[in-house]
Amino acid sequence: xxxxxxxxxxxxxxxxxxxxxxxxxxxxxxxxxxxxxxxxxxxxxxxxxxxxxxxxxxxxxxxxxxxxxxxxxxxxxxxxxxxxxxxxxxxxxxxxxxxxxxxxxxxxxxxxxxxxxxxxxxxxxxxxx
Amino acid sequence: xxxxxxxxxxxxxxxxxxxxxxxxxxxxxxxxxxxxxxxxxxxxxxxxxxxxxxxxxxxxxxxxxxxxxxxxxxxxxxxxxxxxxxxxxxxxxxxxxxxxxxxxxxxxxxxxxxxxxxxxxxxxxxxxxxxxxxxxxxxxxxxxxxxxxxxxxxxxxxxxxxxx
Numbered sequence: 001x002x003x004x005x006x007x008x009x010x011x012x013x014x015x016x017x018x019x020x021x022x023x024x025x026x027x028x029x030x031x032x033x034x035x036x037x038x039x040x041x042x043x044x045x046x047x048x049x050x051x052x053x054x055x056x057x058x059x060x061x062x063x064x065x066x067x068x069x070x071x072x073x074x075x076x077x078x079x080x081x082x083x084x085x086x087x088x089x090x091x092x093x094x095x096x097x098x099x100x101x102x103x104x105x106x107x108x109x110x111x112x113x114x115x116x117x118x119x120x121x122x123x124x125x126x127x128x129x
Numbered sequence: 130x131x132x133x134x135x136x137x138x139x140x141x142x143x144x145x146x147x148x149x150x151x152x153x154x155x156x157x158x159x160x161x162x163x164x165x166x167x168x169x170x171x172x173x174x175x176x177x178x179x180x181x182x183x184x185x186x187x188x189x190x191x192x193x194x195x196x197x198x199x200x201x202x203x204x205x206x207x208x209x210x211x212x213x214x215x216x217x218x219x220x221x222x223x224x225x226x227x228x229x230x231x232x233x234x235x236x237x238x239x240x241x242x243x244x245x246x247x248x249x250x251x252x253x254x255x256x257x258x259x260x261x262x263x264x265x266x267x268x269x270x271x272x273x274x275x276x277x278x279x280x281x282x283x284x285x286x287x288x289x290x291x292x293x
Contacts, residue, residue, distance in 0.1 A: 006132045006133075006136075009136065010132065010136055013136065013139070013140065013143075017139065017140075017143035017147075020147065021146070021147060021150055024147075024150060024151060024154065025150070025154070028154035028157070028158065031158055032157065032158065032161055035158070035161050035162060035165065036161070039165050039168075042169070046172065085176065085292070086176055088205075090205075119206070120165065120169065120206060121169065121202065121205045121206055122169040122172060122173060122202065123172065123173040123176055123198075123202070125172075125176060125290045125292070127292045
């Protein structure tokens with residue numbers, strides 16, 4: 001009986017120790033990819049005075065291709081109306097967070113963050129002609 | 130007894146690495162967000178020009194307005210209050226300090242390209258027109274108290290964006 005308990009305990013810990021770091025790393029890299037993609041998007045938006053359809057689609061396609069989501073799973077909200085030079089443009093990009101814990105039932109998976117979100121705000125440099 | 134000791138030792142080793150990894154990830158994310166925020170803020174500050182010089186074809190920054198806009202944009206991007214203190218439940222835990230500000234414009238009488246250097250903050254940057262320079266410092270957010278404590282310093286040099 002003692003042996004069985006030890007095997008159960010050790011195998012559970014072994015599972016966590018073996019696979020949890022990979023899930024943490026994937027979670028982190030998704031977060032970084034999201035930040036970088038929005039950063040590139042808002043640079044273009046500052047020049048155009050708004051997040052144009054091609055810029056939004058490019059951000060969605062980049063994330064969908066790189067992280068193997070469908071473009072519908074990537075959501076964007078932000079400034080799509082033309083903003084004159086000196087006005088603020090903002091954008092929020094969201095993707096599904098995926099699984100963070102290898103044993104969610106033990107580590108409170110129900111309270112996990114469901115979406116990863118990046119936010120950026122910058123002034124427009126667009127001048128209407 | 131043997132199994133218990135092995136389990137405890139294994140746990141100590143694995144948890145040490147895990148704590149290091151989570152801390153490293155948080156620092157990396159903080160670096161990314163801080164650098165982006167400083168870039169956006171320097172961009173916004175570089176738009177704040179003094180219009181009375183513009184009439185003579187010269188670019189000169191409105192320094193006070195640029196500094197105000199810089200702080201506003203950093204605060205908005207990193208979820209800080211007006212004193213640059215982080216709001217609860219956000220990535221950063223301590224106050225962000227603007228440690229260096231400089232403006233290079235047509236009042237300085239320099240010719241471009243100009244190699245801008247500041248040894249104190251490790252800034253070495255070619256500029257091709259009027260530019261603003263900002264540096265900020267913040268203690269890095271630590272996941273666990275056992276992790277080492279140090280500050281993140283980010284700078285940005287941003288040229289006045291000529292209307293296209």
